[in-house]
Amino acid sequence: MDKSILILGACGQIGTELTMVLRQKYGNDVVVASDIREGSGPLMESGPFELLDATNYEAIEDVVMHYEIQEVYLMAAMLSATAEKFPMRAWNLNMNSLFNILNLGKDKKIDKIFWPSSIAVFGPNTPKEHTPQHTLMEPSTVYGISKQSGERWCEYYSKKFGVDVRSLRYPGLISWKTSPGGGTTDYAVEIYHKALEEKAYNCFLSEGTKLPMMYMDDAIRATISLMDANAGNLTVRSSYNLGAISCTPSEIAQSITSHIPDFEISYEPDFRQQIADSWPSSIDDSMAREDWGWKPTFDLNRITSEMLENLKK
């Protein structure tokens, strides 16, 4: 296919898998991976890679011109837990990287943009169950504030300048290829590693903390479906609610126990508990389903089987 793609933040949890799937779909040479550090072997070896700081407009513009890039996936971000520790660095990275890409779109240097938002855009006053697409938000974390502001800017650039920017409010993502870093939902990946390594896990969230979660394969499929969707069908240009499963640490532990009967979990909530408590428990993603046919495929038992099987290898 005649399309050239740049991924910023290609070495992170989502970027690594997204890059490989896009390379498979469109060809290795037309998908340029970039990050501020080098990534894993397959990602580095299978196609072009550029060391790139997502906050450096000129450097990104050079790469866009050099490879004649049409689509940009901006996956570089500082996640919720780290952002609480470094608020200004988080704001700088999360907002300036977005402005860089939106401005490339505004100046018609690229045609299409994907930018990830998060369930973190919601806050303690948002309805917790089946959180609607349009509702009271008031995020109470640095990360959530940056994502909500980003959503407003996406919609503004879309309406005002006709920028084709598309976005998803990712829930916590569970994956085995690359670990997440600095998020509140990271426990849902760590727990599988520890179950295999130590048959025990000390969770930093309380046992009943119910959060929306999704397996990475579903998240990548959602991302690519949204990018492939007919622009005329997209009624949301801020960011789409995206749901799959909702579960607690204790429910994940139970599903692990059916594979590893002597697995034990303990709970020692830390500062991340407050972040988790401010987020929804479940998501109403009916607009994504209606507009571009979203449907998740992995339930918790299937996720647990896949995680344990692949991590064992």
Ligand code: AKB
């Ligand atoms: C985080 O925990 O910060 C992220 C997210 C839900 O956006 N995984």
